Structures are given as structure tokens and as C-alpha cells.
Amino acid sequence: MKRFSATQNFTVLSDLMRLFSDADEIVYRSFCDLEPDEIATLCRDARRLASHVRLRNPGRKMTDIVRDYGVSVRREEWETPGILFFAECEMSPPLIRLNTGTISALAGLMRLWAPESDLHWFSDETISEVATAHELSHILDPARSPKTRELHAHAFAREATGLPFSPLLYDDLLQRMSKGSEPFRR
Numbered sequence: 001m002k003r004f005s006a007t008q009n010f011t012v013l014s015d016l017m018r019l020f021s022d023a024d025e026i027v028y029r030s031f032c033d034l035e036p037d038e039i040a041t042l043c044r045d046a047r048r049l050a051s052h053v054r055l056r057n058p059g060r061k062m063t064d065i066v067r068d069y070g071v072s073v074r075r076e077e078w079e080t081p082g083i084l085f086f087a088e089c090e091m092s093p094p095l096i097r098l099n100t101g102t103i104s105a106l107a108g109l110m111r112l113w114a115p116e117s118d119l120h121w122f123s124d125e126t127i128s129e130v131a132t133a134h135e136l137s138h139i140l141d142p143a144r145s146p147k148t149r150e151l152h153a154h155a156f157a158r159e160a161t162g163l164p165f166s167p168l169l170y171d172d173l174l175q176r177m178s179k180g181s182e183p184f185r186r
């Protein structure tokens with residue numbers, strides 16, 4: 001199974017965006033060892049759940065929607081040595097913690113690197129929305145197996161927010177950032 005790594009040749013942002021803009025069923029083949037039918041099932045489940053959430057809440061922000069599910073959202077900044085992540089959730093009581101340090105670090109970097117036409121997808125607000133949706137999927141579907149949990153949450157977040165690429169792109173960019181080198185050229 002081939003895997004992408006941060007050190008591979010995807011040095012141009014537009015190449016990365018094209019790669020992660022494929023359907024999740026295609027993107028995920030490079031990120032896990034699941035069989036295609038298992039990937040298809042988890043993507044279908046995630047999209048169905050996200051569609052329900054969107055249909056019930058047209059035009060509303062995820063950070064508002066989650067409150068209807070009894071989930072509080074807290075914005076704070078914390079560091080975990082060696083790992084960068086956007087958010088985490090707690091179950092009882094349901095709470096989503098958005099890591100403002102990581103979110104604004106990525107948004108700040110992308111203001112330098114992303115073309116004007118794509119900046120919206122890398123704003124503080126959009127990254128926060130996607131991270132909130134990701135954590136909501138963990139809260140709505142807590143019994144999911146460790147093997148499919150993260151991919152399900154990414155597919156849910158993509159569908160729930162209308163992001164035109166897989167949120168795995170954000171993780172890829174974070175990895176590049178954490179390596180401390182110039183992540184890519186335009």
C-alpha cells in the first residue's frame with residue numbers, strides 16, 4: 001500500500017490541493033490499509049450523518065450547530081510536545097476544545113502561501129468550522145472502531161462544511177509546518 005509522506009514531492013500547493021480534492025474514496029486508499037468496500041462504507045456513513053446535520057441547519061455555522069447537540073465549544077491555546085492538532089473533544093459533558101494556536105498558525109502560514117482565490121479555505125474561521133465538525137462526528141458516533149474513526153470524522157467534516165478537499169490536507173500542511181522547513185512553493 002503506497003502512502004504519502006510529508007517528505008515526498010508534493011512541493012506545490014496546487015498539486016497538494018488537487019491530490020486532496022479527489023473523492024474521499026480515492027484519497028483514503030493512500031492513507032489506510034482498509035479494503036475499498038470498507039472505505040466506501042465509512043464514507044457513505046459519514047456523508048449520510050453529515051447530510052442530516054446540514055439539512056436540519058441550513059446556513060448555520062458548525063460552531064453554533066454543535067450547541068444544539070448539547071456540546072460546548074471552548075477556544076484555547078495549548079501545546080502537546082511533538083504533535084500539532086486543531087482540536088479535541090470530551091464526552092461527559094460534551095465539549096470541543098479548539099486549539100487557537102494551531103489554527104491561527106496554519107491560517108497565518110497560508111496567508112503567505114495560498115493564492116487569493118483559495119484563501120477562504122484556509123482562514124481561521126473555516127479551519128475552526130472543519131475542526132468543530134470533525135470533533136462533532138466523534139461525539140455523535142462514539143462507538144466507531146479506532147481503525148475507521150479518524151477517516152470517518154474527516155469525511156463527515158468535509159461534507160458538513162462543504163470543504164472542496166479532504167481535511168487531511170490540513171493535517172499534511174501541519175506536518176510540513178512542524179518540520180520547520182519551508183513547506184512548499186507556489
Ligand SMILES: [Zn+2]
Pocket residue numbers: 134138149150153
Ligand atoms: Zn479525530
